[in-house]
Amino acid sequence: MSFENMKFFSACFAVFPVFYQVFCWEVYQSSYWNSDNGALAFDNDTDTCFTSGIEPTPWLKVELDNKKLISSLTFQGLQAGDYRIRVGDYNNNLGDGSSDIDQNTLCTSFQHSGNIGLITVHCLRELEGKYVTLQRINPKSPGRGLQLCEMTF
Known part of the structure; x- marks a missing residue:
């Protein structure tokens, strides 16, 4: 198995993560492993999962077709780790050369043991x-990936 670091470069040398059209949403990820891209987290099939490459703080972002009120999120098959969820209108990491995702509002931070299949x-x-x-944050063990089978909100 090989790591697929999927990024495109514009004429301005800004980095663009790969995106996939999923329903009316676009899904972006910092990277993906083999063919396990971010769209698999929204395909209503818990047997297929998104898997990022190994990196310090991997992330998965969904661009909704319209603004939505978000109060909770449900995950199936989320790998054990520490996470942050952000919601907002700032289209971070796309074309501005920035890796700063902190401009959108923090929804929550949480730690997941990985022992529960479904978590809200x-x-x-x-x-x-x-x-x-x-975004997976790894304050004690950097350089891990992100794996997720389904995400709903």
Whole structure:
């Protein structure tokens, strides 16, 4: 198995993560392993999963077709780890050369043991936005991937 680092470069040398059209949403990811791209987290099939490459803080972002109120998110097959979820209107990581995803509002941070197949997390408060980002943070063990079979909100 080989790591697929899927990024495109514009004429301005800005980095663009790969995206896939899923329903009316676009799904972006920092990277993916083999063919396990971010669209698999939204295909209503828990037997197929998104898997990122090994990197310090992998992320998966969904661009909704319209703004939506987000109060909770449900994950199936989420790998054990520490996570942050952000919701907002800022289209971060796309074409501005920035890797800063902190401009959208923090929905919640949580730690997942990986022992529960289905997990629901609630935002600190209801948030409205067009972009929802899940990021794995690894304060004690950097250089891990992100794996997720389904995500709903």
